[in-house]
Amino acid sequence: MRWNPTATGRDLRRNKGKNREKRMSQVMNQYRESLSNAHTIFRKELASYFNSAIAYVVLVVFLAIVGWFHASNVFLANVASLRLMFEIIPAVYLFVVPAITMRLLSEERKSGTIELLVTKPLHDADIVLGKFFAAWALVGAALLPTLIFYGTIAVLGDVDHGPIIGGYLGLFLMGGVYVAIGLFASSLTENQVVAFIIGFVFVFALFMLDKVLFYMPVWLMGVLEYISIDYHFSNITRGVIDTRDIVYFLSVLGLSLYLTVVSLARRKM
Template identity: 40%
Template sequence: MRSFAVLLRKEATALFSSPIAYVLMTVFLLIMGYSFTLTLFLSHQPSMVHIFFQMFVLFMLTAPLITMRLFAEERKLKTLEVLLTAPVSEVAIVLAKFLAAMSLIVVMLVLSGAYAAALAWFGDPDFGPIYSGYFGLLLFGAALVGTGLLASALTANQVIAALISLSVFLLLWIIDNFGWLLPSPADTLVVNLSLSVHFRPFAVGSIYLSDVGFFLSVTLLTLLLTVRALARR
């Protein structure tokens, strides 16, 4: 447990000492703040549904930048072999990197809570959809980070790792648009792989076990595959 805590602290320190983390947080908050302010004054409705869908898109664009270096840089700098020979398991290594990356996602979500606070200050919003929206974004972020970790573990090139994970995210974002063209039961299977289909209920205030299970399954599967990829090294 102590070695895992040391490893987690090392990964979190490395992530938050990088300017990329602060650039991503700044850009994220500026874009979301502008969108929130503009939409609030145009619609005059105390709702964050539009913000959640925009966060959904921004997370897909920023998650590859967060995860691309986690394993690819270690492999490029020849430090991954040293890490794998340390008295910690591959599972501990993957979990430490996963939790460190998730900590940045959590910080971004916490900071964006200022928008919900503004709604509560100026109006009387329904907090049910706000709670479910943030819960959905947390699950969605975990699935993205897990996928990004797997991409980073498969290559020594950070750019390639980012492009792989971004391509997967975009494909799973729009796949439901093509799934309806397939014959049954393939159409249902393909549509159920869509990230947007499973996130949409959270944004509008509904939580279904099937959607929670989907994001948890993606997260656990990608982490397991990442562990397997490290074990083969």
């Protein structure tokens, strides 16, 4: 039998193609499985919020504080603007978001269910993403009723919609960053109060960075200003969506989630 190098080359290429398709199929199956796992955890966590008093307390407290300041601004100061609301909500976030996230991993660590989760056929990233999106959805649910304030302002006078849309986008992204940081804090301890304190300290420091620039060396000002979350939020509320600000929010969010995954992985060691 004569050796045919052309046929052999075709066979090699065919085998490589099959192996490539097999690897792609495995990757897609893993991706679908991870997505399904994260979605299951998301639904479980979101349901747990609304099956307890947590979601309702958070929503009532959040809307009561924001609504009071907004009503005072509109009806007492006669200022038809959402500017004050966009200044108040980031400060309210400092307390509300760590309260939402403090139990996400610390409670399961204390009860021992976190060990059950990480030993199941679940990736650490599935657990983190499912819990993250559930808490972020609750923050988004808290923001939704404030659209009523937007409607009242639009009725009372002319509205520049750009800064308002930018403001809501900034609030949603800021909420996501704080949730990711709070989730990381929750992964560090089994005590919910300690998780709240750690989360509060982290987000407070991030929020205050651009407030202390006056006391910093000149060479450090630019760095701290860029790291400060309020600096990027202020940029977005001007109504100009700069990709650098979006990249900042997504980068801090992604880094916090990565650190949370690493924190969970260390429990297996």
